[in-house]
Amino acid sequence: MRGTPAAARLCVLSAATGAAACVIPACAPGARTPWGTLGLLAALSIACELAGRRLAGGSPRTGAGSFLPLLPVAAFLLPPSAAALAAAAGSLIGRVEQPPVAARRIWRAAQLALACCAASWTHALLGGPATLGGAGVPGGAGAPGPAADFPYALLPAAGAALAFSLVLTALDGFILAAAERRPIARSWRTLLPRALGPHLVHALVGLMMAALWRSSYGPVPALFVLLPMYLSSWVFAQYHREDAAHRATIRALVHAVDIKDAYTRGHSERVGRASVLIGRELGMDEGRLEGLRFAGILHDIGKLGVPTRVLRKDGPLTPEERRVMELHPEYGHEIVRGIGFLDEARAAILHHHERLDGTGYPYGLSGGAIPEFARVVAVADAFDAMTSTRSYRRARPVPAALAELKRCAGSQFDPVMVRALDRGLERHGWSAADTAVTADEPSAPVPRTRAGTDARPSPERSG
Known part of the structure; x- marks a missing residue:
């Protein structure tokens, strides 16, 4: 725990001490602990952790293979001290990806032990064991008897889920305040709504298994139910990890463009919002x-292949420089060619500078031959280019930009997309933050233009 703030170390030590106090009664001589049920649930928890570590890694916060519906099963079937022991077993071997590894592992095990103990205590207080059938007493797991009493079993299960969520949220708030100096109240307001929904779902699954x-x-039979549930949980976690990787890829690419093209910083994100x-x-x-959002965000990724001096x-670009600039859609298409999840976005990246009358680039497509995503992004791109202040010109007001888009509808832009943008802006507006200055440096004085001069964003300067 070297390098960990003293307050955080105190939190970990306090949680570990509290968890030990919860667990000790289960091991005391004369305790009526159902070791068979406890051992089986602990073994299942350990197996899930080991499986997660072997398959694909996992979240450093929840453990590699944590299968949270097992925790309410322990809370419903076992007395509080035994439930705490079952919850800690798997967490102690869970994968941790960020240092300090030992402190994080101890913290997670103690946190789950305390939460599971509170959930089991709440479930028993609300008469939950009697509603599950069987022996009708805590610790009587596995004893044959009458069937579970639904819907009366739902209230104790919901109460247990609430207690579990409250304890986890409280402990998370304390550790964040100690380690990162976050306000406790703000952490609780943020964490509790996120925790309560999933834990209620886990409680329903756990109730069915119990x-x-x-x-x-x-x-x-409960074990047979467990396998497909665990697999579905693992697939769902894999999907979220893949989605997070996709978003990280997009952020990295956009950040690279923003670094290179300081004039249009923030432009890509706004084009993504306008496209949606x-x-x-x-x-x-x-x-x-x-x-479509990905298409808007990545439409200018090809600028990575354009020389920074261009x-x-x-000033205005020379004909040669303009030809180089007009290659950026093809560069962009090549950059994202191998990124499978982009699908239609690749076509928008390649064709967002095509014009409806066929005079655009790179291939001079016209009308319906231009992909739909490209026609959307073209309008969003021009709209943001006109309504954003750059170092070489001031922003146009939104109504003036819309008027310009309508004037060019049918020749440069698809009228359907222009009307859709108009309706969307009328319905949702376009906040001041969306039209912020996009240049890195303070804006240079903007030269006045002659009345009637066409100030539309030219291809070499539009996003």
Whole structure:
């Protein structure tokens, strides 16, 4: 625990001491601890942790293979001290990816032991063991008897889930305050809503397993229920890890463009938001909206292949420099070619500078031959370019930008997309934060233009 703040060390020590105090009664001489049920649940918890470590790693916070529905099963079937012991068993071998490893492992085991003890105590206080059937007393797991009493079993289970969530949230708030100086009240307000929903779901799953365990069939059918649930939980966790990796990839690519092209910093994120605004008005489903957001965010990724001196040039581009700039859609398409999850976004990256009348680039596509995502991103791109202040010009007001888009609809932009943006802005607006200065440096004086001069973003300067 070297390098850990003293307050955090005190939190870990206090939690470990409290967990030990909860566990000791189960090991005391004369205690009526159901060692068979306790041993089986502890073994299952350890097996889940080991399986998670071998399969794909996992979250450093929850352990590699933690299967949380096992914890309410322990709380429902075992007395508080035995439930605490079962909860700690798997956590002590759980994978931890961030130092200090020992302190994190001890903290997690103590945290789960205390939460599970509180859940078991609450479940017993509300008469939960009697509603599960079987022997009708705590510690009587596995004894045959009457069937579980639904729906009366739901209230004690919900109370146990609430107690579990409250203890976890309280302990998380204390450790965050001690280790990272976060305000405790703010942490509790943030963490409790996130914890309560999943723990209620876990409690329902655990209740079903506990009722089956306490029935005349015994624990074997409950174990058969456990396997598909664990696999579905693992697949769900894999999906979230993959989704997190996708988002990290996108952030890294966008950050690289922002570093290189200081004039358009923040532009990509705003184009992504404007693209989703248009997509929602078009009635796209959530899956396509996510792809459209990626398309908007990554539409300029090809600028990584454009020389920095061209990107940051203050004056007009020469014909040769403009030809180099116009290669950025093809560069972008090549960069993301191997990223499978982008799907339709790749076409938008390649074709977002095509024009409806066929005079755009890189291939001069026209009308419906231009992919739908590309037509959306083209409008979002031009809108943000006009409404963002750059170091070489001031931003246009949103109504003026919309008027310009409408003027160019049918020749440069798809009128359907322009109307969708108009409706979306009327419905949701476009906040001041969305039109913030995008340049790294303080804005240079903006030269006045002659009245009537076409100030539309040109291809070499538009995002």
